[in-house]
Amino acid sequence: MIEKLSCPKKIVQLLDESLKTFCFSGCQLQVHSPSVQFSYSAGKTSYWPNAVPVTDSTFFDIGSITKAVATASVVARLVDRKEIRLNEKIASVLSELEKTGFEDIEVGDLLTHSSGVKAWHPLFKTPESKNYLKWITQTKDLLASKRDVQN
Numbered sequence: 001m002i003e004k005l006s007c008p009k010k011i012v013q014l015l016d017e018s019l020k021t022f023c024f025s026g027c028q029l030q031v032h033s034p035s036v037q038f039s040y041s042a043g044k045t046s047y048w049p050n051a052v053p054v055t056d057s058t059f060f061d062i063g064s065i066t067k068a069v070a071t072a073s074v075v076a077r078l079v080d081r082k083e084i085r086l087n088e089k090i091a092s093v094l095s096e097l098e099k100t101g102f103e104d105i106e107v108g109d110l111l112t113h114s115s116g117v118k119a120w121h122p123l124f125k126t127p128e129s130k131n132y133l134k135w136i137t138q139t140k141d142l143l144a145s146k147r148d149v150q151n
Contacts (some may be wrong), residue, residue, distance in 0.1 A: 001011045002032075002034070003035060003036055003037070003039050003115060004037050004038065005036060005037070005038040006031065006091060007038045007039065007074065009037075011029065011040065012040055012078045015027050015029065015040065015042060016042060019042055022047075024043070025043050025044050025045065025046050025047045025051065026041075026042065026043030026045055026046075026051075026054035027040075027041070027042055027043055027054065027056075027059075028040070028041045028056065028058055028060065029041075030053050030056065039056050041053075041054045041055050041056050041058065042054060045058065071111070072111055075107065077110060078119060085107070086107050086108035086111070087098075087105065087106050087107070087108060088105075088106060088107050089099045089103060089104060089105070089106060090102060090103070090106065090107055090109075090110065091103035091104075093107065095117035102117075105117070
C-alpha cells in the first residue's frame with residue numbers, strides 16, 4: 001500500500017527559498033516509490049506576466065537533463081553488462097533507424113552531443129499516431145549539416 005504524505009518541510013523550505021531568490025520561476029517535485037508518494041509544486045511556469053501557476057500536472061521540457069540522469073545511467077548499466085557498446089551503431093540497437101540517415105550514429109555520440117542531431121527540435125508537434133520513432137526518422141531536418149556540427 002502506498003502512503004501519501006505531505007512534502008517534507010525542509011524540502012519545501014529549500015524550494016521556496018530558491019523561488020524567492022530567483023533560482024527558477026517555478027518548480028515541481030514528485031516522489032513515487034513502492035511505499036511512499038508525495039509531491040510539491042510552487043511558483044509559475046516563467047517570469048513572464050502571463051505565466052500560469054505550476055501544479056502537479058504541469059509538464060516541463062527537461063531537455064538534456066533526461067540524458068544525464070536517466071539515459072546515461074541506463075546505458076552505463078548496459079555497457080557494464082556488456083549488452084551494448086558505446087561505439088556500437090545505433091541502428092544495430094534500433095533496427096528502425098536503418099537507412100534513415102541516422103544509422104551511422106554511435107550510441108556514445110548521442111550521449112556526448114556529437115551525433116549531428118540538432119540540439120533542439122519542436123518534438124511536441126508530433127503526429128497523432130504516436131509512432132514517434134518513425135516520425136523522427138522521417139524528419140530529415142533533425143540532422144544538422146556538417147557546417148553546423150563543426151561550429
